[in-house]
Amino acid sequence: MNRTDRLYALVEELRAAAPRPRSARALARRFEVSVRTVERDLAALQQSGVPIHAEPGRTGGYVLDKERTLPPLTITPAEATALAVGLHALAGTPFAADARSALHKVLAVMPGRERRAAAELAGRVGLLVPAARPARTAGPVVPAALREALSAGRVLRLEYADAAGAVTAREVEPLAFLGGAEHWYLAAWCRLRQAPRGFRLDRVRAVTALDERAPHRPVDLAALDTLGSDVVTLGELGM
Template sequence: MNRTPRLYALVEELRAAAPRSLTVAALAARFEVSTRTVQRDLQALMEAGVPVRATTGRGGGWSIDPEMTLPPIRFTAEEAAALVAALAAADASAPYAGAVRAASQKLAASMSGPASEAAREVAARIVALPARTAESVRSAVEQALTGNVVLRLSYVDATGQESHRAVEPAGLLTADGKWYLIAWCRTRQAGRGFRLDRITAAAATGERARPHDLSGLLLGSAASGALRPTALAPLAPPP
């Protein structure tokens, strides 16, 4: 068995045994490889963000956290290819890009068969340009949105004028390949959109932001007709 299919199979083997742990020796025997190879594979899974962990002592071994893993997902080959392409669109400059890459690794680990092969083939054909937004800026915007706190930023507008603002984030807008932070600007006392690649510095504060309705802030702007993604809902339990 080649390494990539073996990594997926290791995840499935650990998931099937969870919450029990399996020894490296048992895994090596299961996949007919050396214990050293299994150790390297498990380390690679950890580095990819898969929640595998080792326990020491009597009865120790490797296990996977069932609360943090996905059950096997039965994607069709077309669905898997579309998913990889969509995740690749979240390039290094997009908000939550780091989390997207970790999520894509976990999704890939949950695929098997033709879907897994299709995802790998499409991934090998997609490239992305370097990030246009500084990592520190993107991280601060993510913190402000996730924690619902005030964000202090320095911003250069289309005319080249720089200003310094304290804003209360409401959400994100994507249009024509650009990302915008939609927020209540305390300086202007109005809703404003800030293009992420024009934010030169940003810092999330510990001050709680007031809640703002994203649609309300967009009302009357060129983005007032912006569409929301399909609402996420829990999967129905299997019959």
């Protein structure tokens, strides 16, 4: 069994046992590897976002939170490849890192045969980038605090550069993300200007999430439009 298949099998072994724990020693015997290898595999799964936690004590071990994971998916290799192609379009946006994480989680719960077929199909798909336009993967790295701004609901402190390069400190209350062909913006209530403003993500020099919760403000995306074009929400796209 290769490591990829073993990682998948470890998740399913813990899922079948949950909520009872499985010790690293028992898992090592089950998969005929060393305890150190199992512990390294479990650490890799935890780092990738799989909700596995360790329970201390003589009868303790590793437990998987079944409510926060997916069972094996009946997803076809073509569907998995379509997801990979679609998520590629999020490169350079606030959701690029989350897209990669989501794809890895989907692949992790696919049965081994389908996962290998998906990898083979994906290896035969190439995306052409127009020569006159740089790849979006060259876009800015979006800090985690910005990616999580809306769901976290906390006030942010930004160091923000204007078009001339002058940097100011702003405390803002996140409202929405707005994306266009060239740039992504954080729409937020700017406490410095006492008005809604759009902050280009590639001009954010530093960001800190404060402990203060942002007050609730109604959001009208059309009114927040910084891009000079119609705003289409994910709800209108069926999401």
